[in-house]
Amino acid sequence: xxxxxxxxxxxxxxxxxxxxxxxxxxxxxxxxxxxxxxxxxxxxxxxxxxxxxxxxxxxxxxxxxxxxxxxxxxxxxxxxxxxxxxxxxxxxxxxxxxxxxxxxxxxxxxxxxxxxxxxxxxxxxxxxxxxxxxxxxxxxxxxxxxxxxxxxxxxxxxxxxxxxxxxxxxxxxxxxx
Numbered sequence: 001x002x003x004x005x006x007x008x009x010x011x012x013x014x015x016x017x018x019x020x021x022x023x024x025x026x027x028x029x030x031x032x033x034x035x036x037x038x039x040x041x042x043x044x045x046x047x048x049x050x051x052x053x054x055x056x057x058x059x060x061x062x063x064x065x066x067x068x069x070x071x072x073x074x075x076x077x078x079x080x081x082x083x084x085x086x087x088x089x090x091x092x093x094x095x096x097x098x099x100x101x102x103x104x105x106x107x108x109x110x111x112x113x114x115x116x117x118x119x120x121x122x123x124x125x126x127x128x129x130x131x132x133x134x135x136x137x138x139x140x141x142x143x144x145x146x147x148x149x150x151x152x153x154x155x156x157x158x159x160x161x162x163x164x165x166x167x168x169x170x171x172x173x174x175x176x177x
Contacts, residue, residue, distance in 0.1 A: 009037040009053065042066050112168075149173050 014029035038053045065078045145166040
């Protein structure tokens with residue numbers, strides 16, 4: 001163990017055969033933490049293990065998280081310890097407020113999805129409208145070409161001349177009355 005002084009409060013033990021002294025199983029053992037022997041102040045804390053011991057020993061009296069423990073792990077640990085200190089009524093009120101927060105976030109996300117869906121539908125509708133206009137214009141131009149072909153046919157122009165003037169096919173012109 002780093003720091004050597006962990007020996008007074010941190011004990012990593014294993015099971016062994018009493019007769020041979022051989023370790024029973026390498027992966028099986030016990031770790032004993034004797035918090036009563038941990039006497040370091042916040043200023044004396046040296047490593048992560050010391051931080052854990054300090055937190056465990058002092059969590060009942062800590063009002064705020066010490067500056068040496070600003071990592072996310074210790075912040076979460078402190079939050080859980082703070083929650084555990086609450087009375088049953090306080091926990092119920094906290095749980096209700098947390099549920100309200102989650103519900104509000106779910107509603108916000110749903111509304112955002114709805115807005116995005118409506119924007120997508122609007123964009124698709126605009127594209128469909130543009131296509132309809134193009135089709136309508138093409139249909140109108142085709143109708144005008146047919147009307148022009150009927151007039152030219154009544155004037156006695158040849159089918160080839162009418163096809164060239166209107167852009168219609170010879171079959172379309174021959175079908176006209």
